[in-house]
Amino acid sequence: MAETAAIEITNLVVNYGKHRAVDGLSFTVPAGAIFGFLGKNGSGKTTTIKAILGLRKLDGGSIRVLGYDAVTQSMEVRARVGYVSEVNSLYDYLTIPQLCAFCRSVSRQWNQQVVDRYVRVFGLPTTTTVGRFSKGMKSQLALSLALGSNPDLLILDEPTAGLDPVARHDFLNKLVAEIAAEGKTVFFSSHILSEVEAVADWVAIIRDGTLVIADELDHLKQTQKVLKLTYAELPPPAEVEALRSLPNVMSLAQEGRSVRLLTQGDVEALTQTIQARPHALRDVDTVDLNLEDLFLEYMKEGSNGR
Amino acid sequence: MVVKELIEARWKLIAGAVVITLVSAVLAGFYDVLKQSLSGSSSLQQLPQTLHNQVQQLLGSFGVYAWSQWFSKTGPELLAVLAAILGASLIASEVSKGTIFFLLSKPISRERVLLVKYAVSALILLGIMVLSSAALLVTAAILGYPQNVYGVAVSTLLLWLGMLFVLGLALLFSVLFKDVLRSLVGALVIPLVLSIPGYLHGWGAWNLTGYWADFPTYLGQSFPIKALIICLIAALVPLVAAIPLFRKQAY
Numbered sequence: 250m251a252e253t254a255a256i257e258i259t260n261l262v263v264n265y266g267k268h269r270a271v272d273g274l275s276f277t278v279p280a281g282a283i284f285g286f287l288g289k290n291g292s293g294k295t296t297t298i299k300a301i302l303g304l305r306k307l308d309g310g311s312i313r314v315l316g317y318d319a320v321t322q323s324m325e326v327r328a329r330v331g332y333v334s335e336v337n338s339l340y341d342y343l344t345i346p347q348l349c350a351f352c353r354s355v356s357r358q359w360n361q362q363v364v365d366r367y368v369r370v371f372g373l374p375t376t377t378t379v380g381r382f383s384k385g386m387k388s389q390l391a392l393s394l395a396l397g398s399n400p401d402l403l404i405l406d407e408p409t410a411g412l413d414p415v416a417r418h419d420f421l422n423k424l425v426a427e428i429a430a431e432g433k434t435v436f437f438s439s440h441i442l443s444e445v446e447a448v449a450d451w452v453a454i455i456r457d458g459t460l461v462i463a464d465e466l467d468h469l470k471q472t473q474k475v476l477k478l479t480y481a482e483l484p485p486p487a488e489v490e491a492l493r494s495l496p497n498v499m500s501l502a503q504e505g506r507s508v509r510l511l512t513q514g515d516v517e518a519l520t521q522t523i524q525a526r527p528h529a530l531r532d533v534d535t536v537d538l539n540l541e542d543l544f545l546e547y548m549k550e551g552s553n554g555r
Numbered sequence: 556m557v558v559k560e561l562i563e564a565r566w567k568l569i570a571g572a573v574v575i576t577l578v579s580a581v582l583a584g585f586y587d588v589l590k591q592s593l594s595g596s597s598s599l600q601q602l603p604q605t606l607h608n609q610v611q612q613l614l615g616s617f618g619v620y621a622w623s624q625w626f627s628k629t630g631p632e633l634l635a636v637l638a639a640i641l642g643a644s645l646i647a648s649e650v651s652k653g654t655i656f657f658l659l660s661k662p663i664s665r666e667r668v669l670l671v672k673y674a675v676s677a678l679i680l681l682g683i684m685v686l687s688s689a690a691l692l693v694t695a696a697i698l699g700y701p702q703n704v705y706g707v708a709v710s711t712l713l714l715w716l717g718m719l720f721v722l723g724l725a726l727l728f729s730v731l732f733k734d735v736l737r738s739l740v741g742a743l744v745i746p747l748v749l750s751i752p753g754y755l756h757g758w759g760a761w762n763l764t765g766y767w768a769d770f771p772t773y774l775g776q777s778f779p780i781k782a783l784i785i786c787l788i789a790a791l792v793p794l795v796a797a798i799p800l801f802r803k804q805a806y
Contacts, residue, residue, distance in 0.1 A: 299656075299805075299806070302660050303659075304656065304659055304660070304805065304806050305805045306805055324662050324663075327662040328662035330660070332657075332660040334657065334660070336656065337653065338653045338654050338656045338657035339654070339657060340559065340563070340657075341652075342563060343559065343562065347558070347559070347562065350558060351558070352661070354556050354558075355556060355662065356661065356662065357662055391657075
């Protein structure tokens with residue numbers, strides 16, 4: 250794969266009737282990345298994934314997947330993408346060999362050995378119908394089948410939803426250890442932040458169909474901090490507004506004499522700027538954020554990603 | 556994909572084949588019983604003259620009886636229900652079970668998906684109809700009323716084309732409504748509405764369902780070229796309408 254971007258989304262707009270589900274979304278998924286796509290339920294994650302796969306028409310913008318236009322070259326896209334949907338979308342009345350035969354008949358390049366290997370690794374029974382499988386087994390089978398078409402890009406929509414922690418851990422371990430090691434790009438949506446943090450190297454967060462932030466996870470954690478300011482006296486409203494308008498302040502919350510700032514970029518310089526202001530500070534704390542903290546900060550009303 | 560469709564429709568295929576074949580054989584087999592019980596019956600004599608004549612005509616020949624009871628009445632009714640059941644679930648059940656995402660995420664065109672599903676159902680219908688016609692022919696031969704095999708074969712073909720209209724309608728509604736029940740009802744109501752001209756004096760030619768069966772054809776006396784063309788066009792209309800609709804449909 251010569252592409253530097255596995256997915257390029259530009260100003261994507263998708264409407265459900267009068268409701269705008271995705272509103273001007275733009276971000277890029279680098280080739281070879283494990284990309285976590287985060288957002289609350291109903292934030293537009295699944296709609297975006299459906300648009301990538303050509304299952305929903307675009308009301309604006311464009312999507313390129315592995316160099317192909319997702320609308321006009323949807324077939325090429327689907328030939329190179331393995332997809333595991335959020336709902337159990339396997340045929341309950343088929344056995345694994347029957348499902349494999351079906352997938353083989355509709356795939357351009359089918360590697361039965363890969364599927365057999367994963368089926369063995371996951372310990373899935375091959376003689377019973379899928380309807381008798383547990384949720385975890387169905388997810389494992391869906392992943393095995395998605396890999397059977399030898400995809401360059403794997404799109405997983407809430408792949409571990411409904412799984413117990415052990416099954417989730419197993420699933421993610423396989424995902425990272427085997428799939429990402431082969432250099433495939435993995436794009437997965439989730440709202441279980443700990444699992445995203447454990448496996449993803451890139452993340453994008455969306456809220457109400459718009460992008461809040463998209464960045465490399467390590468870079469995000471290095472550059473996004475919370476500054477906790479404790480003033481000697483209650484800061485006047487004008488001072489709070491002045492803080493809010495400082496460069497690199499993304500959101501602000503006040504509780505009495507305490508002010509909490511979500512910051513981006515050079516936090517030292519920002520601290521010095523704030524300390525130089527006329528209102529006396531009793532204490533300044535810089536707090537590192539994990540993904541969950543970041544996500545919660547971005548989900549707060551008034552925070553704006555840059 | 557064909558095998559997957561056959562496995563999915565296996566219970567409909569088995570139930571349809573058993574019920575419809577059995578009904579066609581039983582209907583044919585009851586001819587003698589019905590004839591004997593009505594010929595000496597005093598209640599038959601009490602019927603109005605027109606009705607009396609119709610019953611006499613019906614029971615006067617096995618051919619008239621078999622055609623009117625199977626190809627013109629019970630057969631189309633049962634087969635239309637089966638065609639509607641088969642067609643209504645083709646897309647709608649994939650949507651309701653969520654399997655549509657698995658299916659449409661594969662590198663196959665939506666046209667191919669739709670046409671393979673339709674073709675498998677059409678072949679299931681044809682198989683069941685051939686079986687039921689064979690059952691009728693065998694029963695008739697056993698009873699000593701051998702029927703014209705060519706006439707039965709062409710009548711079966713004509714009725715199959717008629718049923719493809721119902722199948723196509725069910726498929727169209729299945730794409731449109733994404734709901735099995737509404738698709739099923741729609742596919743059964745439209746042919747009923749289209750049969751209304753058959754009850755109006757002078758409007759018989761506009762009764763689409765009237766072209767599904769033709770007595771001279773059953774007797775092997777004529778080839779129903781006009782009826783075949785009408786039924787073929789009618790069968791193609793909902794199918795052709797379903798293809799662009801499915802292509803544009805968002806899931």
